[in-house]
Amino acid sequence: MRHVLVTGAGSGIGLEIARSFARLGDALTLVDLHAAPLEEAAAAALEAGAASATTIAADLRGPDAAEAVVAEAWAAAPVDVLVSSAGVYPATPFLELDATTWDLVLDINTRAPVLLAVALARRAIEAGRPASVVSISSGAALRARPGAAPYSTSKAALEAATRAAALELGPHGIRVNAVSPGFVEVGSAVNPVTDEYAAAVGDTPLGRRGRPDDIARAVVWIAGDEAAWITGEVLRVDGGSSTGAWHLPQHWTAIGQEEDAQA
Template sequence: MTPRTVPPGPPRPPGRHVLVTGASGGIGAAVCAAFAQEGCAVTASDLPSGALSALVERLAGAGASARALAADLADPQAAGALVDRASELAGPPDVLVNAAGIYPATPLTEMTADIWDRVMNVNVRAAMLTSAAFARVLTAAGVAGNIVNITSGAALRARYGAAHYSASKAALEMLTRSCAVEFGPHGIRVNAVSPGFVTVDSAVNPVTDAYAAAVSVNPLGRPGEPDDIARAVRWVAGPEASWMTGSVVRLDGGASAGTTTLPRHWPELSGTQAGTPHEEVTR
């Protein structure tokens, strides 16, 4: 694509078309609902399931323009064609939210190439293919748009059994920056929202109660809710963030800032710390 400057789009017009992948999950479904509440047309994409159908029925029942688009994003053909298929249903999308992701717990000593590749294909390659297709469509039309990728605090911290997931989210954050650089001259902003642990009760990505309790520890003292993330996504894709691109917004209750669980390493000041004269400290 030949770079050219496109001015930012108008302030959040009614009728924007928003394409959301991973729409059946807790975060994806909340993102769909948040945009639908603004009067946006929503195309919800995920594997075919009762959850996807129920989401669209719920949104349509509330008066929203909503439709389901089944796709297996592990298939590069399906991921690459997703934007074109969404465009046929409701016109070219103005916003793409890449929320699809899987995180199987697999220690490295048990990792296979197939498991590694499936995580990378769904979590990173699909986002690359949908984002590139989105940019092609909008550039051809000469209009501005927004991409928001859902990453994770795992991009910054390794954890047991999640080497593939953490690597995929770190890669997705760099993909976000790369897309921002290449698509920015065309008026397409690309950012990421990085949640901490969010309570979603996912059948696709189940976690144990013990794991949820361990990763929910943060300065604000609670896990996130899908609506916490959805509101941030909506803001990032809106006019209030019109000069933001290539950024990663950390939404984790302060978990990435530090921990509240460690005790004070020593309850009292040492003599040197308190400024006591050296001869008194060494007596």
Template sequence: MSTPESTPARNEPRIALVTGAAGGIGAAVARRLSEDGVKVILADLRADRLAPLVAASSSSGSAGAFAALEVDLTDRASLPDFVDRAREVFGGLDILVNAAGLYPSAPLLEMRDDQWDQVMDVNLSAVFSLSRAFARRLVDAGHGGHIVNISSGASARARRGAAHYCTSKAGLDMLTKAFALELAEHSIHVNAVSPGFIEVDSEVNPLGEEYVRKIRGGQPWPRAGVPDDIAGAVAFLCGPDASWMTGASLSVDGGAGTGNAALPLS
């Protein structure tokens, strides 16, 4: 059995695979890792959205190169081959960021089985299959690495119309701990970032104005979160200052997890 101290790490530059990279948090994570000198493979089902990100990175002279791959995370049988394709792009992989996620609204009594299944497939089952394939490749290569999962404050606090989403994120938090427990001996760090409300333009998961107003009113910090807030936390977890962290979930939520700031004095 290897130990974290004895398992060799790859030399720089590091190589990352980021899912859900076509926009929002995933794109911000990719940009931040690139700024830190990491070569980044952008992965998303919306392949047409990836090309402009690669072009923008090339024109800006980012430290780390970008490449793009299309992936259907619901096709779990294809994910091991997808990891192999990703490894061929820059000659290896060191970091996996599971940033893809769905947040559709559906009242519990009206929720269809296929709506439940779709959210579980993308938010939880795909993370398991992709992370397992990634970890197997690292173990076979004999070096450590990082897996960072994008969770949510909804993992601990249920929301109306989001039974599937909240449950998937609660499962993701436990999956993070389970992977961390078993992969530590292989020098593979597994952590999560738990965002609060993050303002993003999303055609996939649009939010109503009333919902946004109320959720922002409940957080102590006066501004809304932005994708770069989450990207900074991911970069920290993938860096040397987090070398003794695994199985952790960092809350980046403007204090929303501390309580409801909208309640009056009792």
């Protein structure tokens, strides 16, 4: 039985990640901004088979929040797996950006996962224990889109930090990876998307949009022993949408057809 700490566990992908670890009988500490959805998430985790499910309501924007969250979780039991799933993605046109919006996104999406990993690693190294860290990235780390300058930047930085952490923490037995979802339908009240946006980004080579369980299975796998020799990686779980611009039409005539046309 592992002790798994999951942020953003109150809804969406984070909630499904918590459920997936619960089905394995792990003990969970669930973190989110608001207490009410966390209590529902804890009940769902226990119903799914979690050994235990405790909750911490915390605002991860605070400079000391990550340390406080890990300290509280570790006091109950050493943490074996950290999953940073909490994130925000407001749409703000580039010319309307200000420091408040920029800092909000970077503080939650980049700084918090990094400082959570630091807080866990310090304790794990002192205790001589291995650990696994998984952060949730995004396809936006590779491809910008209108209104997502801070979000794309936050996820690109998170992926760089994942590699840097893996490099330094690997000798201590701490693996650090990221999972990068494509478009996943979560129905989030915190991060809503329009039907127009969903239709534009939700089509993939595999023919469907993502589901939270698609991401959760990848997280559980890369956090576990089956991925024991993997660190510093970004696992893209996106139905093939990052493979290229697959919606573009073919822009040349096949050679055989061209010859036939000229005959």
